[in-house]
């Protein structure tokens with residue numbers, strides 16, 4: 001299996017961790033489909049990838065819409081003829097104490113995220129090529145809680161369990177399904193995180209710093225490669241050892 005032949009779809013591939021994943025996979029020769037809502041920003045990433053000698057396209061999508069996943073697969077097959085790797089990266093989050101969260105918050109930040117992942121995994125189960133890869137970007141919050149992040153942690157944990165079970169259902173085709181658990185990572189979302197939470201997370205990390213998007217992208221590139229063929233149904237901590 002040559003990675004250079006492959007086609008990867010990266011949801012939320014235009015900014016932050018997703019952008020780093022898009023660029024990292026493209027650098028291996030993987031053709032990348034970037035799905036995000038702001039087409040202009042995504043096109044800038046496509047241009048950077050092309051300037052570096054890679055191949056990518058941007059497809060406008062809102063992953064919370066029911067038809068979005070099917071349309072992304074359709075677009076990837078129209079452009080490149082196949083999908084080998086699905087990177088489930090985009091998600092919607094809010095911060096706030098559980099005691100003040102509303103029913104509407106639950107629907108928007110737990111139910112909507114889990115449903116989007118469920119729809120993606122269901123579609124990927126039948127459309128990813130044999131020996132393909134399904135990679136969820138989850139969160140270290142599922143094992144190392146931070147105050148105010150219960151809704152995100154709950155949605156990610158539920159998604160991890162969908163992935164773990166799917167690994168058993170597609171394993172006979174050589175398809176692997178894994179979750180990557182970043183700790184606090186330097187993207188636009190940091191602007192919404194209180195300084196004391198950033199300081200606390202850093203103090204709980206043996207490597208003594210925040211994550212960078214490239215730290216996560218390198219793990220995803222490994223999971224997308226043939227070298228990871230014996231790893232499936234796992235939650236892989238990529239958080240500098242954060243406890």
Ligand SMILES: NC(=O)c1ccc[n+]([C@@H]2O[C@H](COP(=O)([O-])OP(=O)(O)OC[C@H]3O[C@@H](n4cnc5c(N)ncnc54)[C@H](OP(=O)(O)O)[C@@H]3O)[C@@H](O)[C@H]2O)c1
Nearest residue numbers: 012014015016017036037038062063089090091184185187
């Ligand atoms: N940064 C952290 O500290 C951290 C820690 C643990 C886990 N994570 C996880 O890592 C993933 C990426 O986070 P990030 O920090 O890189 O976020 P980010 O910088 O805010 O980037 C989010 C990306 O997702 C896209 N996106 C958001 N909602 C979308 C939707 N409904 N449909 C399609 N695309 C959508 C955004 O583009 P548009 O806005 O143009 O759509 C953007 O490309 C998330 O799943 C997050 O939970 C992040």
